[in-house]
Amino acid sequence: MMLPRRDAWIDAVLTLLPGAAIAAALIWPWTRPALAAATIAAGLPFFVATIRGALDRRVAAEAFPSMALGLLLWSGEWTSAAAVSLLLGGLRWAEHLLETRALARVERPLRELGTLLPAGASALVQAGGRIPGDGVVTQGAAFVDERMVRGESEPAERLPGDPVFAGSVVRAGSIGMRATQAPEDALAMRLHARIRHAAARPSPTEHLAGHASAFSYWLLGLAAAATWFFVREPLHAAAVLLVLRPDALVAATSLAASLAVAAAGRLGALVPGGEALDRLATADVAVFDKSRAVSFAEIRVGGVDHDPGVSDAYVWECVAMAEAGSDHPVGRALYREAVRRIGRIREADTCRAVPGRGVIATLGGRLIAIGTAELHRDSGTSFEGAWLAGSTSPVDGRVSDCFLALDGACVARFRIEERPRQDIRTAIEGLRLLGFERDILFTPDTVRIAAKQAEAAGLADYRPSVTPEERWRELGRLSKERRILLIGDGEDAAAVARAHAAVALSRTGGRGGEDACVTLHADALGTLPRLVRLGRAFHGVVRVQVGIWIIAGSAGLALAAMGALSPLAAAAYALTTSLTLHVAARGLGSGRGNAHGQPRRKDGQ
Numbered sequence: 001m002m003l004p005r006r007d008a009w010i011d012a013v014l015t016l017l018p019g020a021a022i023a024a025a026l027i028w029p030w031t032r033p034a035l036a037a038a039t040i041a042a043g044l045p046f047f048v049a050t051i052r053g054a055l056d057r058r059v060a061a062e063a064f065p066s067m068a069l070g071l072l073l074w075s076g077e078w079t080s081a082a083a084v085s086l087l088l089g090g091l092r093w094a095e096h097l098l099e100t101r102a103l104a105r106v107e108r109p110l111r112e113l114g115t116l117l118p119a120g121a122s123a124l125v126q127a128g129g130r131i132p133g134d135g136v137v138t139q140g141a142a143f144v145d146e147r148m149v150r151g152e153s154e155p156a157e158r159l160p161g162d163p164v165f166a167g168s169v170v171r172a173g174s175i176g177m178r179a180t181q182a183p184e185d186a187l188a189m190r191l192h193a194r195i196r197h198a199a200a201r202p203s204p205t206e207h208l209a210g211h212a213s214a215f216s217y218w219l220l221g222l223a224a225a226a227t228w229f230f231v232r233e234p235l236h237a238a239a240v241l242l243v244l245r246p247d248a249l250v251a252a253t254s255l256a257a258s259l260a261v262a263a264a265g266r267l268g269a270l271v272p273g274g275e276a277l278d279r280l281a282t283a284d285v286a287v288f289d290k291s292r293a294v295s296f297a298e299i300r301v302g303g304v305d306h307d308p309g310v311s312d313a314y315v316w317e318c319v320a321m322a323e324a325g326s327d328h329p330v331g332r333a334l335y336r337e338a339v340r341r342i343g344r345i346r347e348a349d350t351c352r353a354v355p356g357r358g359v360i361a362t363l364g365g366r367l368i369a370i371g372t373a374e375l376h377r378d379s380g381t382s383f384e385g386a387w388l389a390g391s392t393s394p395v396d397g398r399v400s401d402c403f404l405a406l407d408g409a410c411v412a413r414f415r416i417e418e419r420p421r422q423d424i425r426t427a428i429e430g431l432r433l434l435g436f437e438r439d440i441l442f443t444p445d446t447v448r449i450a451a452k453q454a455e456a457a458g459l460a461d462y463r464p465s466v467t468p469e470e471r472w473r474e475l476g477r478l479s480k481e482r483r484i485l486l487i488g489d490g491e492d493a494a495a496v497a498r499a500h501a502a503v504a505l506s507r508t509g510g511r512g513g514e515d516a517c518v519t520l521h522a523d524a525l526g527t528l529p530r531l532v533r534l535g536r537a538f539h540g541v542v543r544v545q546v547g548i549w550i551i552a553g554s555a556g557l558a559l560a561a562m563g564a565l566s567p568l569a570a571a572a573y574a575l576t577t578s579l580t581l582h583v584a585a586r587g588l589g590s591g592r593g594n595a596h597g598q599p600r601r602k603d604g605q
Contacts, residue, residue, distance in 0.1 A: 014041055015085075036078050043085050043088070045092070061246045068237075071237060118183065131167065131169075134163070135163070143155035144168045145170075155172070161324050191270060209549075224240045227560075242574060253585070264518070283484065283500050284436055285482040286439040288488070289488030299333040301416065309411075319338040321347065324347070334402065368405070369405040375403075420457040425457060440463065445464060449464075468495075488504065503531075505521075548581060
């Protein structure tokens with residue numbers, strides 16, 4: 001368990017003083033004056049906060065209990081004052097303990113990371129070891145448990161060139177890796193920062209809680225003044241000041257936001273704050289935006305034909321060297337196939353990516369070009385040789401051919417195939433069960449390919465050959481009727497701005513679009529429905545907190561003003577209300593039931 005901070009220990013010691021003074025006064029009545037001194041000592045945190053607020057020209061939440069303690073001491077109710085200060089101190093301690101334990105549980109994996117590697121440093125990680133930083137695999141092969149990143153415990157195969165993340169565990173094999181991110185920029189550390197600053201981007205419901213809390217300052221002050229004016233009873237006025245804590249609601253909703261952001265992290269998502277979760281909760285149309293960097297299908301090499309004069313091993317060695325640093329789905333598919341076939345690879349002398357078309361590299365004075373027909377047409381590649389004639393035939397799901405040229409002559413053609421990923425079907429079915437009314441695929445592919453992709457993935461609608469301008473216009477039209485959840489690469493700021501909510505898919509944990517939308521690991525797409533459920537759970541919890549606070553506060557104020565609650569009972573009432581709000585928030589981080597969006601199974605497993 002995380003140890004409470006030092007000032008929390010000081011609060012605990014000060015809280016015990018009134019209890020000791022009350023016990024002494026019951027045994028030795030002559031010690032009764034010590035009750036006032038103990039009350040003042042225990043109330044020091046409240047008095048100091050009140051004075052600081054006055055110096056800053058604002059009303060601190062601690063001003064109301066401070067005034068209540070002052071009224072009780074002034075009226076000679078020293079025993080009541082000591083008992084109230086004991087309860088107030090206990091409330092501060094209990095709230096801190098609840099918040100500390102809740103955050104400690106969700107941050108435990110982050111504390112287990114240990115010292116992370118600086119950018120550029122290398123390490124060898126054996127089976128059972130933790131990845132010591134965000135980086136890239138440089139050698140070896142392993143199955144890595146990336147549940148902190150992808151939200152799934154099924155290990156993923158990692159080969160040279162693949163990204164890896166701090167905190168992931170190597171389950172089988174061993175890999176050499178090089179850190180590409182500074183420790184503070186590691187995905188796990190950014191999640192830690194998001195948890196700590198989740199309240200910085202509050203949801204509309206949190207804004208409502210903030211407005212209600214701000215209004216309660218005026219309401220509480222006016223109610224206490226009216227009670228004093230009409231009743232002239234200091235105990236009644238003190239009870240009114242104690243029965244409602246204006247800051248309790250804001251503290252509880254902030255805790256709920258932090259726990260929800262942490263729960264989203266366990267699903268493989270980086271969430272900017274409560275606002276993004278709230279938008280996920282209220283979206284009703286899903287738009288899957290396929291782009292050059294994001295594909296909703298599994299891309300693989302279906303086959304290869306090459307010039308008989310070039311060995312198979314050399315063809316794949318050229319592919320591996322050229323595509324080693326590629327982040328394009330087709331490039332990664334070619335690279336992984338090459339590594340499986342030939343294992344260890346050399347590094348190219350130079351390498352240059354041509355966006356959307358391919359890669360041009362050099363090795364030992366030879367020019368290597370691999371990419372689309374357009375790349376080779378622009379480069380003047382010669383397509384000659386009997387092996388090219390009729391060497392391929394159309395296949396279902398075929399994306400395109402990819403060609404390899406050496407020194408300007410085509411020596412190999414690769415059949416690139418696309419198969420629907422199972423997780424996109426899972427995501428679509430889950431979103432429909434959650435009430436999403438439509439799901440649409442935006443793709444730059446032709447009508448024929450788009451139709452096959454949509455049918456294979458189970459998408460009800462599609463828009464083929466979409467340009468950025470057409471995407472922007474179509475999203476604008478849809479947004480007038482529905483609340484759009486846009487799933488894509490998050491790089492098109494105009495499209496993200498037109499969507500009600502946005503999820504940026506990334507395999508590297510990059511920062512693209514993460515300030516404007518949720519960043520989800522591309523391999524965690526199947527957890528999208530659980531992320532939406534989490535958003536709805538957060539939305540519901542905050543609304544429940546606001547409801548509890550308004551009802552309990554209104555009833556408490558009425559009872560205290562009528563004299564039905566003594567100051568001690570009013571303090572106990574406030575304590576119960578505040579703890580109830582915190583307990584409601586803890587459900588988001590408990591991992592029980594549906595708190596973080598994982599549906600229960602009927603068999604209890």
